[in-house]
Amino acid sequence: MENIISSLFNIKYPIIQGGMVWCSGYKLAAAVSNAGGLGLLGAGSMYPEILREQIRKTKAATQLPFGVNIPLLYPDLNDIMKIIMDEGIEIVFTSAGNPKTWTKTLQQNGATVVHVVANTKFALKCEEAGVNAIVAEGFEAGGHNGREETTTLALIPQIRKATQMPLMAAGGIATGSAMLAAMVLGADGVQIGTRFVASEESSAHENFKNVVIQATEGSTFLALKKLVPVRLLRNKFASEIEVAELRGAQTDELELLLGKARAKLGMYEGNMTEGELEIGQVAALIDSVKPAAEIINEIMNEYRLAKSEIVGNKYDI
């Protein structure tokens, strides 16, 4: 029996590397695809011409399938979509917007389209829009996040109950046992972000990788709920946001505090005090930076071990 996600993307393992701003350029995407997963370029932090260059570099670095992730709120979205189609990208992950606006166009251009959701309502909108598969992302995930705050454990069974679409679970998954748990809950595969931030090929700044592997429980929190909720690593900037929120700061003040280009400053340029550092809760479980291929091997070995313990009698009751 072939895994539905592996078949859909023509990959070996149903492990998707999340397309993250400032962390997932061609080196990471190509390394993940070469190791049997699906690498994604995170176009959300790329100017259109940078994306074109990154796509070409990925093509040169892997013969295997890879994709592009693009938030539909991207300001020059038409330019980005034109490049995605010009370059013949066969797998597009969209997020943060209405799945109806681009799905058909991309599919007519030959692409498989996946949309990222955080609730059942949007999962059903994806089905209506004819999306090929969905990623359902829980509250523990890094970066932008759903307003309902539904955790992956609560979300996946809910979505599986509502739709039979191919489903990848995201948020809180960094190991093979978490991958198996997600599949037991109803997912067909997983999307992993945080663990790949702490990979050798990630374009995250060395300083950011170092704080990610030092993170512990409670090192992240969901900030900026009055703007767009985002899970941040605690640092000076994040604490300023938190203090302002606790005293009831409203959107205008929060926007001013956030300013511009904070994510680049932190994650890409390595400013650990003033930068915005987006990462998932599961950073607490990660303690070293490894090559992407080793991460995938480890996850698959853990997955097989966890599975064999069930096939054995460890969980007989």
Add this chain to the structure above:
Amino acid sequence: MENIISSLFNIKYPIIQGGMVWCSGYKLAAAVSNAGGLGLLGAGSMYPEILREQIRKTKAATQLPFGVNIPLLYPDLNDIMKIIMDEGIEIVFTSAGNPKTWTKTLQQNGATVVHVVANTKFALKCEEAGVNAIVAEGFEAGGHNGREETTTLALIPQIRKATQMPLMAAGGIATGSAMLAAMVLGADGVQIGTRFVASEESSAHENFKNVVIQATEGSTFLALKKLVPVRLLRNKFASEIEVAELRGAQTDELELLLGKARAKLGMYEGNMTEGELEIGQVAALIDSVKPAAEIINEIMNEYRLAKSEIVGNKYDI
């Protein structure tokens, strides 16, 4: 191979019914124990003499093991503990306080002691205190909740990495597949609250049971973080709290808004607008009120089905 939680409590299935305020009296505890799980009386909402009466009624209604849950912040804690020991209660779940204060005393009196935690730091304190087992409860759980907001999926592997103590997972678990997922993540058993609120034997008011089964994603949120974080079902009262929090209300104002006896008013007396309704995110997955024995049977059937799908080749990759 016998399950470590089943052995510890001398029960059939490693399913613990959470000891919840206003919902878990003797009818529910006895029904769960009679069905092969572990029923707990929720002493947090009982005057000492009521607890004594409930213990005696439980003893009359089941020959099987049951326990008492008591939050260590209970105002007349000495009186409650005296009754627990006088009545020879053999299983005590403590929560919301320091596990060192009562563990030895209870154990010297013949009790097995379990403490509820929401982070690894407290799990290790439990180990130091000589607690017999722990419950690790994630952000999605109903009622009082950890400040780190770590979800069950992120929390269980973290705790399992830190300690080999017998471990029950709580928060977000209402089905047999979620139970298996929790065990794949490292738990030895599960504690289930929300699903038993919506049981025939639960002492929750009919009105409360009805809103629980009508709940959908986003129906709950984590409120009162400036006091003690608590997951509430949205209603008029909860919205007033939320609005106050969004404009930065501080502890004194929130305490005033909360007032006294709101939980009883809502959960026990059935006032759905002014009452405090504590429930977990997984309420969204529950759509009917059933006898506790049927709930346990369903969970075990789902568990075995999920397990057999893994033993088969559904998850071969």
